[in-house]
């Protein structure tokens with residue numbers, strides 16, 4: 006399959022930086038603006054959050070950004086409109102992250118169809134169970150060239166990790182701790198878990214996310230995986246005073262700075 | 265009614281466990297163990313003993329002469345309000361806390377709307393010596409203040425949910441998030457037949473004691489085990505399913521579930537999930553819920569905190585779709601009127617939730633021979649503030 010995410014992971018094995026941001030935030034029309042700007046920076050992958058009224062897996066920062074985006078008037082239909090045409094300039098792989106109810110109401114087939122049309126490469130639907138994916142979505146995702154990215158946590162059993170590994174095409178999202186998004190990772194406490202994951206010799210690489218917030222925590226998780234995912238900290242950074250593009254550049258440059 | 269659910273927790277197309285991976289071990293542990301534990305003889309003995317000696321079961325099935333005369337039928341009230349802590353909620357919390365102990369859990373978390381489930385959970389925790397944290401919407405903390413004081417006196421920590429509508433839905437979100445962050449030693453006692461499988465089934469099983477008793481009591485009183493009507497209010501639907509449980513498979517008894525219409529079903533300020541709902545996922549379960557075209561869950565309204573929920577337990581969506589129960593709704597005003605009437609004619613102050621079931625009586629056309637059971641799910645002490653404003 007020629008998918009931007011799988012190609013990325015074939016090409017690059019270390020220090021992959023995945024940035025999450027919420028669609029329609031801080032302003033309704035910032036989705037494509039942030040995406041276009043990020044694609045000029047040293048970011049390997051972006052995840053765009055589909056705002057949902059009741060995001061069970063998210064902490065206060067992402068919840069709030071989603072509420073504001075909804076007040077701004079964002080909807081799934083609007084997100085697809087905003088992404089229309091971005092592939093003319095943006096080559097960065099794009100993942101949409103959202104909750105299953107949004108897909109159900111949009112229409113599952115129409116959703117996958119629109120993803121393909123605007124150039125989305127992968128999906129993270131945290132509340133879609135593996136068995137349900139296999140039964141209802143796998144064929145549909147494949148047909149539209151979408152990879153499904155699944156989560157594992159410190160409590161996930163080895164058996165289930167292997168099952169998820171076998172069903173993963175691009176990467177596994179390793180949740181750093183027993184946490185919702187935006188928690189603070191104590192990297193030292195998690196070394197046992199990271200080592201355990203690596204010792205399994207999985208066929209799919211993994212990125213570590215939830216609580217990765219700055220250069221140090223990013224570099225730390227990179228030691229144990231193919232890279233890290235930053236969400237809440239990025240959202241806080243772009244909500245600061247000053248021009249959006251400058252805030253984005255400042256944050257990414259800081260994460261990637263070497264010393 | 266056990267045959268209605270499949271092994272993955274679906275009632276027809278409703279239910280299931282749409283949980284993020286972070287909750288998978290917690291929920292799987294319950295799925296793998298609850299049946300064996302709760303059906304064991306020693307569990308049932310302990311559960312029944314506490315229900316009898318501590319909760320005060322069986323609750324009376326009270327024949328109301330005044331209501332019978334007024335509505336022209338044989339009218340019975342199932343007095344769940346006479347349970348310890350004042351509502352049916354404790355049937356479930358006792359069952360779940362015994363289960364939690366047998367799973368080796370040390371901490372209990374729960375959400376609450378009216379505070380009845382919170383009080384029942386705090387009570388069970390005090391009894392069993394378990395640490396207890398209750399999540400409650402900031403708005404509900406205000407409008408159900410007496411219950412907040414009780415929970416604190418019982419030793420529970422009450423944490424306000426400040427996101428969204430600051431009511432039951434948001435308290436449930438916060439409780440689920442707390443469970444994600446404490447996966448090993450903590451059990452989450454859900455207060456209704458909602459949430460991921462196996463909760464809807466488990467809670468229904470614990471509440472089924474209500475209709476089990478109604479059957480026995482009616483056999484003595486009326487010489488039948490099949491009433492003509494059973495009427496109950498539905499928030500998530502636990503008192504309703506408890507009252508319906510043993511009657512679902514007979515096609516004589518008409519089951520009537522009463523939702524909260526708030527200011528009216530089409531007023532935009534309502535909690536009538538079946539009347540307005542579309543199929544979707546709320547709190548990890550597929551069911552009817554109030555939502556926008558974009559799939560955003562709509563903030564509900566009901567004068568009664570316990571019914572102020574935008575979804576409904578999956579079993580009820582199934583009962584509705586398969587026409588095994590009838591769903592109606594009652595407005596804030598109609599419920600208040602019915603609550604006042606019961607106070608004045610029977611000397612019973614009902615919970616505002618239960619007043620919704622009572623208000624349905626006004627809309628019925630009974631035959632004089634009809635045996636009608638209204639599930640009086642709780643007492644109204646917690647609602648005195650609201651009733652007081654209404655009397656003025």
Ligand SMILES: Cc1ncc(COP(=O)(O)O)c(C=O)c1O
Nearest residue numbers: 380499500501502503570617642
């Ligand atoms: C007295 C009473 N009745 C009914 C309900 C509604 O819940 P359910 O529909 O689960 O019975 C509540 C909830 O708090 C309650 O306190």
